[in-house]
Amino acid sequence: MEMTNNLKILRAKHNLTQEDLAEKVGVTRQTIFAIEKNKYSPTLELAFKLSKLFNLPIEEIFKYNVHQE
Amino acid sequence: MNFKQFKLARIFVAMFIGATVAIASTTENTLLALAAVVIGMAFMILVRKRTKVILSDERTEKIAGTSARFTYAIHTTFIALLSLFLIINGKNTGDAFTESVGTVLSFTALLSVAIYALSYQYFNKFYGDDQ
Numbered sequence: 001m002e003m004t005n006n007l008k009i010l011r012a013k014h015n016l017t018q019e020d021l022a023e024k025v026g027v028t029r030q031t032i033f034a035i036e037k038n039k040y041s042p043t044l045e046l047a048f049k050l051s052k053l054f055n056l057p058i059e060e061i062f063k064y065n066v067h068q069e
Numbered sequence: 070m071n072f073k074q075f076k077l078a079r080i081f082v083a084m085f086i087g088a089t090v091a092i093a094s095t096t097e098n099t100l101l102a103l104a105a106v107v108i109g110m111a112f113m114i115l116v117r118k119r120t121k122v123i124l125s126d127e128r129t130e131k132i133a134g135t136s137a138r139f140t141y142a143i144h145t146t147f148i149a150l151l152s153l154f155l156i157i158n159g160k161n162t163g164d165a166f167t168e169s170v171g172t173v174l175s176f177t178a179l180l181s182v183a184i185y186a187l188s189y190q191y192f193n194k195f196y197g198d199d200q
Contacts (some may be wrong), residue, residue, distance in 0.1 A: 026123060026126070028126050031129075034128060
């Protein structure tokens with residue numbers, strides 16, 4: 001997976017459970033779990049919602065690792 | 070209604086439909102089976118409306134889309150191959166019934182392809198194709 005994220009850390013910093021965060025951004029708890037485990041890349045809309053919620057730019061939440069061949 | 074209650078309701082409805090359809094099929098009562106399915110669907114719509122938690126989101130939609138594409142590919146290929154086998158077998162043995170079943174199945178496969186093509190075209194336009 002090329003995308004990684006700090007969602008778990010940010011969630012812990014804000015004292016939020018997966019369920020709380022899911023409710024705040026309008027997704028299921030499973031989606032938050034999948035994003036944290038890097039199993040699912042969120043849409044731009046969800047990324048912006050998370051960015052707004054944590055008051056951070058998207059690049060600070062999600063990292064895109066470019067593989068050099 | 071929370072997610073656990075929703076899951077319980079879903080299991081209850083599935084059991085109700087299963088049991089009623091089983092009774093309906095043993096008593097050969099088509100109306101009862103139909104009524105059970107309609108009541109079950111209506112009940113699930115009500116339960117979904119009363120459930121406050123989010124049951125579907127972008128991830129579940131993506132999963133549903135991938136599963137649908139997978140199901141379409143497997144189902145259509147299987148039906149097409151089966152119909153081909155039945156048509157050839159029916160022709161070789163002179164069994165008109167087998168050949169007819171094969172023909173019906175091949176049209177089912179064609180219908181499936183047609184629905185996929187039409188819905189693909191529609192959603193392609195819906196999501197901003199410029200051609």
